[in-house]
Amino acid sequence: MDRSSSLTLSTAKAPAKGRSRIQTIKRKAICDAALEVFAAEGYRGASVERIAERANMSKTNLLYYFPTKEDVYREVLEQTVEGWLEPFEAIAADGEPVEELRRYITVKLAMSADNPEGSRLFSNEIQRGAPLMLEFLETRLKTLVDDKCAIIRRWIDEKRLAPIDPYHLIFTIWATTQHYADFEVQIGAIMGAQAGKPGFQDQAAHAVLSIILNGIRPKDEPFGTAL
Amino acid sequence: MDRSSSLTLSTAKAPAKGRSRIQTIKRKAICDAALEVFAAEGYRGASVERIAERANMSKTNLLYYFPTKEDVYREVLEQTVEGWLEPFEAIAADGEPVEELRRYITVKLAMSADNPEGSRLFSNEIQRGAPLMLEFLETRLKTLVDDKCAIIRRWIDEKRLAPIDPYHLIFTIWATTQHYADFEVQIGAIMGAQAGKPGFQDQAAHAVLSIILNGIRPKDEPFGTAL
DNA sequence: GCAAAACTTGACTGTCTGGTCAAAAGCGAG
DNA sequence: CTCGCTTTTGACCAGACAGTCAAGTTTTGC
Numbered sequence: 001m002d003r004s005s006s007l008t009l010s011t012a013k014a015p016a017k018g019r020s021r022i023q024t025i026k027r028k029a030i031c032d033a034a035l036e037v038f039a040a041e042g043y044r045g046a047s048v049e050r051i052a053e054r055a056n057m058s059k060t061n062l063l064y065y066f067p068t069k070e071d072v073y074r075e076v077l078e079q080t081v082e083g084w085l086e087p088f089e090a091i092a093a094d095g096e097p098v099e100e101l102r103r104y105i106t107v108k109l110a111m112s113a114d115n116p117e118g119s120r121l122f123s124n125e126i127q128r129g130a131p132l133m134l135e136f137l138e139t140r141l142k143t144l145v146d147d148k149c150a151i152i153r154r155w156i157d158e159k160r161l162a163p164i165d166p167y168h169l170i171f172t173i174w175a176t177t178q179h180y181a182d183f184e185v186q187i188g189a190i191m192g193a194q195a196g197k198p199g200f201q202d203q204a205a206h207a208v209l210s211i212i213l214n215g216i217r218p219k220d221e222p223f224g225t226a227l
Numbered sequence: 228m229d230r231s232s233s234l235t236l237s238t239a240k241a242p243a244k245g246r247s248r249i250q251t252i253k254r255k256a257i258c259d260a261a262l263e264v265f266a267a268e269g270y271r272g273a274s275v276e277r278i279a280e281r282a283n284m285s286k287t288n289l290l291y292y293f294p295t296k297e298d299v300y301r302e303v304l305e306q307t308v309e310g311w312l313e314p315f316e317a318i319a320a321d322g323e324p325v326e327e328l329r330r331y332i333t334v335k336l337a338m339s340a341d342n343p344e345g346s347r348l349f350s351n352e353i354q355r356g357a358p359l360m361l362e363f364l365e366t367r368l369k370t371l372v373d374d375k376c377a378i379i380r381r382w383i384d385e386k387r388l389a390p391i392d393p394y395h396l397i398f399t400i401w402a403t404t405q406h407y408a409d410f411e412v413q414i415g416a417i418m419g420a421q422a423g424k425p426g427f428q429d430q431a432a433h434a435v436l437s438i439i440l441n442g443i444r445p446k447d448e449p450f451g452t453a454l
Numbered sequence: 455g456c457a458a459a460a461c462t463t464g465a466c467t468g469t470c471t472g473g474t475c476a477a478a479a480g481c482g483a484g
Numbered sequence: 485c486t487c488g489c490t491t492t493t494g495a496c497c498a499g500a501c502a503g504t505c506a507a508g509t510t511t512t513g514c
Contacts, residue, residue: 040356123350164434190372210389210442211439
């Protein structure tokens with residue numbers, strides 16, 4: 001297996017240089033279609049033909065805009081991940097700890113609800129072993145997480161948060177927020193029609209916030225662990 | 228796409244009837260290999276050839292034991308899910324609420340750590356839209372979850388647990404326990420060598436238990452939500 | 455020891471799919 | 485109108501892959 005070049009995902013925004021009007025429109029259409037198909041079928045399961053079909057063009061035409069299937073995949077994955085970093089970066093050391101985390105969790109849950117396909121796309125990439133994202137995870141994301149963990153640790157030292165390992169706290173947040181997108185089908189099967197109703201998202205957010213925020217609120221009595 | 232017959236997964240144990248000694252050995256070898264390959268590559272990405280290779284037999288030979296790729300997949304998926312139900316079923320109404328949930332979370336985390344491939348296999352199936360499992364999810368699993376939620380709700384009414392929607396509590400537990408298996412690569416990339424060390428699993432378990440259990444412990448002061 | 459049953463194999467088929475190619479169709483500037 | 489560029493298309497190719505088949509080999513029951 002060739003170590004195909006990884007995602008760009010540099011901090012600087014690519015200027016989307018020299019695109020004709022039609023290029024912009026078509027590439028957008030392709031990315032929209034590709035997100036749906038990749039999220040639903042996975043990288044291997046998705047065929048260029050199906051993506052082209054959903055974007056209302058011929059396969060050959062699609063391959064005129066993106067030379068290979070992987071190029072389409074990389075583009076849409078990049079766009080998705082880029083959007084997720086902002087709210088995480090926004091966690092501010094000088095804010096009220098619980099409030100900062102509440103905001104982050106809320107935004108992340110909303111993003112999962114608004115764009116479950118993006119969530120599934122990402123999930124799929126990681127589960128395949130992150131062939132295109134490993135470098136990004138190990139460098140830029142790791143640095144970012146390390147920074148935020150330092151902030152959280154400081155909050156803990158100042159007794160403004162219960163003593164929870166910051167890494168695992170972040171993983172717990174990511175786990176729950178992703179779950180509502182990735183396991184939509186399971187949740188739907190179990191909760192029936194209720195899962196589709198408008199209030200459902202708020203209900204989920206309330207429960208998740210309730211559990212996690214109460215779980216990390218500073219306490220006088222320390223948590224008696226069974227370990 | 229033909230609505231292929233769904234999983235068996237009835238309550239009664241299949242007796243594994245009339246298998247010759249060699250059948251038993253070979254089928255086991257195939258399932259072991261298939262679990263690895265399906266978990267790593269997904270259903271579509273896995274090829275019968277690769278599974279056969281890893282099971283040290285020819286593709287044709289494998290197809291002698293399981294007529295189709297889907298048959299292998301169904302078998303190994305079934306085995307995996309079956310094992311997960313036990314600890315969930317074991318949540319007992321007459322136990323101490325926090326203790327019951329602590330036990331369930333601990334066991335589930337250990338299962339994710341011991342058999343991450345199974346976790347990824349399941350995850351993959353759900354994300355594909357649960358083509359083989361939807362019926363199971365909507366019937367047997369739904370009933371089981373409804374039962375446990377009734378128990379949890381009773382605990383809440385008795386003030387032995389904070390007022391959290393039981394469904395979302397269960398989803399939160401499932402989310403976190405799965406995450407450590409499904410996103411192993413991401414966790415490894417962020418935490419580096421630390422993620423592989425022996426103590427890591429306990430550390431993760433401690434943090435998750437700490438967050439969730441403190442999050443659901445009964446409180447006098449109600450949780451002030453921002454919603 | 456031997457016939458029948460169980461098991462194993464390589465050669466093969468039809469289908470799907472990512473990607474190429476060369477030719478055609480639109481289209482904008484002078 | 486027309487020349488040169490971008491866009492679009494259908495025909496085609498090579499490789500992968502699930503599954504078949506018929507012919508072999510091994511094991512088992514007697």
